[in-house]
Amino acid sequence: MASVIAFQLRLLFGMAAFWTPDYKAGHSLVVPVLYLASGFVIPTDYFPATLRAVVEVSPLFALMMAPVRVAVGQSVAAALASQVVWLVVLGAGNRALLALASRRLVVHGG
Secondary structure: OHHHHHHHHHHHHHHHHHOOOOOHHHHHHHHHHHHHHOOOOOOHHHOOHHHHHHHHOOHHHHHHHHHHHHHOOOOHHHHHHHHHHHHHHHHHHHHHHHHHHHHHOOOOOO
């Protein structure tokens, strides 16, 4: 399920190409922050309490740290529930954004 959440996040970044000529610059600026906030570099358990609270309600936590917590034997149901919630939220957001972007799209040539 984490790979589907990762796809939804990549799709969200990729859809920036509908409005900007170069979406990769923004993506390369955000990726280091995403790696840090997801617990990929430093586990979120070591974050200060306020930052940890913000990160634990983000899709990044469901993507990286929830599977880690399941692997060490902590709350399988909570991890799965957070992943399902973020999958639905990101899926609905991406669907709405794609509908908005496709109304704006004009293709020339053939």
